[in-house]
Amino acid sequence: MNPDLSHFQSSAMAKLRSRSFWSHLSDAFLFFAAAFLALVLVWSFWSYFTPTPNFLPTFTHPSSNSKNNPVESGFGVNLKSDPKDPTFYDDPETSYSIEKPVKDWDGKRKEWLKHHPSFTAGARERIVLVTGSQPKPCKNPVGDHLLLRLFKNKVDYCRIHGCDVFYNNLLLHPKMKSFWAKFPIVKAAMLAHPEAEWIWWVDSDALFTDMEFKLPLERYKNHNLVVNGWPELIYNKRSWTSLNAGVFLVRNCQWSMDLISTWSNMGPISEDYEKWGQIQRSMFKDKLFPESDDQSALIYLLYKEKEKYYDHIYLEKEFYFQGYWVDLIGVYDNTTERYLEMERKVARLRRRHAEKVSEQYAAFREDFLKETGKWKRPFITHFTGCEPCSGNHNQKYDGESCWEGMVKALNFADNQILRNYGFLHSDLLDSSTVTEVPFDYPNPTDGEGFS
Numbered sequence: 357m358n359p360d361l362s363h364f365q366s367s368a369m370a371k372l373r374s375r376s377f378w379s380h381l382s383d384a385f386l387f388f389a390a391a392f393l394a395l396v397l398v399w400s401f402w403s404y405f406t407p408t409p410n411f412l413p414t415f416t417h418p419s420s421n422s423k424n425n426p427v428e429s430g431f432g433v434n435l436k437s438d439p440k441d442p443t444f445y446d447d448p449e450t451s452y453s454i455e456k457p458v459k460d461w462d463g464k465r466k467e468w469l470k471h472h473p474s475f476t477a478g479a480r481e482r483i484v485l486v487t488g489s490q491p492k493p494c495k496n497p498v499g500d501h502l503l504l505r506l507f508k509n510k511v512d513y514c515r516i517h518g519c520d521v522f523y524n525n526l527l528l529h530p531k532m533k534s535f536w537a538k539f540p541i542v543k544a545a546m547l548a549h550p551e552a553e554w555i556w557w558v559d560s561d562a563l564f565t566d567m568e569f570k571l572p573l574e575r576y577k578n579h580n581l582v583v584n585g586w587p588e589l590i591y592n593k594r595s596w597t598s599l600n601a602g603v604f605l606v607r608n609c610q611w612s613m614d615l616i617s618t619w620s621n622m623g624p625i626s627e628d629y630e631k632w633g634q635i636q637r638s639m640f641k642d643k644l645f646p647e648s649d650d651q652s653a654l655i656y657l658l659y660k661e662k663e664k665y666y667d668h669i670y671l672e673k674e675f676y677f678q679g680y681w682v683d684l685i686g687v688y689d690n691t692t693e694r695y696l697e698m699e700r701k702v703a704r705l706r707r708r709h710a711e712k713v714s715e716q717y718a719a720f721r722e723d724f725l726k727e728t729g730k731w732k733r734p735f736i737t738h739f740t741g742c743e744p745c746s747g748n749h750n751q752k753y754d755g756e757s758c759w760e761g762m763v764k765a766l767n768f769a770d771n772q773i774l775r776n777y778g779f780l781h782s783d784l785l786d787s788s789t790v791t792e793v794p795f796d797y798p799n800p801t802d803g804e805g806f807s
């Protein structure tokens with residue numbers, strides 16, 4: 357403590373202690389007199405100004421009086437105002453193309469936010485989830501159906517947690533195909549969403565299997581890219597699977613713009629594309645195909661330019677930022693049972709509620725999850741190698757296990773949503789039937805039963 361301050365405090369205490377009983381009594385009298393007066397004043401104003409209780413909020417017609425009222429035109433943000441002041445959008449030099457770098461993006465984003473102040477509050481947490489699939493119908497007969505369900509899963513997650521979703525099914529650069537296709541999309545999404553701090557790329561073959569879990573953004577405040585990965589595998593084993601590039605969270609900033617262009621320049625837009633493939637194969641002995649791929653490219657950057665990249669990239673391994681499906685499909689049944697057990701014991705956890713306030717119930721559950729340990733729901737399950745659209749799954753798996761695994765994961769996730777609508781799949785392998793959820797489910801008096 358500051359010595360001057362401590363002296364002041366102790367002398368003030370001494371003064372307080374030396375005051376007489378009578379002075380305390382007169383203070384008390386004055387206090388009550390003032391409080392009474394205040395009460396009378398508040399009460400009289402209250403009866404003057406309180407309008408007739410109005411149960412329903414007032415709805416005004418959208419065309420009337422909405423110009424200056426930001427709250428009216430969206431969830432606290434003004435969706436109707438775009439002032440005339442020029443921004444990067446008006447600069448003919450600004451290009452969405454992956455081949456033309458963007459400069460001074462931080463300054464440009466900041467300038468845009470200055471002209472759209474209603475977006476400033478909450479800007480640090482705003483996320484746009486970006487995903488997509490190929491432009492043509494799937495070769496696999498159930499491919500499009502699976503893609504629809506995988507997309508629905510992402511929409512469900514974002515409805516609960518308030519993220520926006522952009523689904524792209526076009527190649528934005530003719531050369532940037534398959535795993536390279538995401539970079540032109542992510543770059544374009546960054547420019548299209550200056551209001552968002554984060555772009556969250558989630559592969560079409562990945563799905564949320566814990567609808568309650570929220571990204572721990574606070575943990576990433578000093579980082580610009582988050583991927584699931586293991587430093588020891590990158591630096592000691594040099595494995596091309598030491599991280600997974602199918603799900604990543606990237607900050608909408610200049611650093612990321614630069615990373616995306618460096619990263620993409622190891623892809624098919626580069627004249628050295630073939631050479632990059634050879635470099636990657638000589639570096640990662642477990643990489644079996646010759647083409648340069650995005651995942652190897654990122655590991656290469658982390659390995660070769662550790663000083664430049666390591667401190668800015670968060671390798672998340674504490675939870676399933678994305679998890680390999682083969683490790684996870686076995687846990688859904690047990691996890692379901694463990695969560696029901698939790699709810700049988702705690703009425704607050706099984707209380708019915710509106711879907712919109714689900715995050716509150718996720719927070720309630722936090723205290724109980726620590727005990728659950730390995731039976732915590734995996735956050736994201738990634739069906740790597742299953743190729744739902746083409747059907748050309750990795751020969752390591754048979755098609756049946758990919759298909760069954762996906763159906764199980766989808767229904768497991770869907771149950772977490774459906775419950776808010778009063779229904780459940782009682783069999784995770786049966787996608788087409790549901791049962792109505794009884795009131796106060798799973799009440800201990802129900803016993804084990806719900807099928």
Ligand SMILES: [Mn+2]
Pocket residue numbers: 559560561562602738739740741
């Ligand atoms: Mn994938």
